[in-house]
Amino acid sequence: MADEGDVLTDLNTPSSGNGADNRPTAGFITQYIKDLSVENPNSPASFQWQDAPQIDLQFNIGANPVNDEISEVELKINATANCENGQLYVIELVYAGLVGVRNMPEDQMHMFLFAEAPRILFPFARRVVADATRDLGFQPLMVDPIDFSGLYLQRLQEKQAEDAAAGGAAPGGNA
Template sequence: MADEPAFAPDQGFPANGEDTSPAVGLITQYVKDLSFENPNAPMIFQSQAQPRIDVQFNIGSSVIGDGVYEVVLKIDAKASVDDQVAFVVDLSYAGLFGVRNVPEDQLQPFLLAEAPRLIFPFARRVVADVTRDGNYPPLMLEPIDFGALYMAQAQDQFGALQGEPAGQA
């Protein structure tokens, strides 16, 4: 009994002290691309009408190196008053994430749901600052449930594979 090792190799304990537990970390985040257009200034500032604001989001990820992924949150916002464009904001905000020992089936949900959630508050601040600097009230984007968006997209893709119309799964 005293001769038995404390850990048996078949119990799943790391060999030679190697850490096999899943881990992710934000390495850095940055503005990858930013454009602000104020095409009808200064005449647009005379308008008292409330602008219509259209905001679109897109998320992409790519492998940068061994265990390093870049996640890019693209935000396009356009404000219009009547038939005139007040401003256009195009922002690509990125984060580099280190990923170790994450199961393959969990990698995509992390990269397309959790990682954007982590960098969104910083991208939101950039959008608010640039619209304020363009002489507009800061555009404060509402929080986004990236997890729910990911699940809805996954269901739509599953429904498409099953031959169902999008949104019917």
């Protein structure tokens, strides 16, 4: 846990006059459940079903600017469990954090918001999902760790390939 006045958590640290206030700074201000929906649509009958559930797990990451130095990063997790007899449960979670970023180049800030911040939020969101499935009366759903940096780099390469393909298809287009 960061100490009070830590540069990672206190973006209002006064300038010390030694030029240190120009260094890149990023950190979490707070984190929270923004939205949580938990459904157990076929209870109590679903507790008698014996076949193994098929779990569908979807992730999405979003970042929305709050002001020039603060963004809200959202880690969205949708988990659905189905078996032959029907749906066992549906969990939709938006776990968010306010992230402060100062004096950081745009490309590094983008990577922090879409790779590092979700990595930091993930264990807390994972716990919410596990607790929700347990509270529904099922075994806790323990979501495996995710390589957010690897996914970020993969998506960046896909976007660059899409942009290159679109640039080559349109005459006079900007790449």
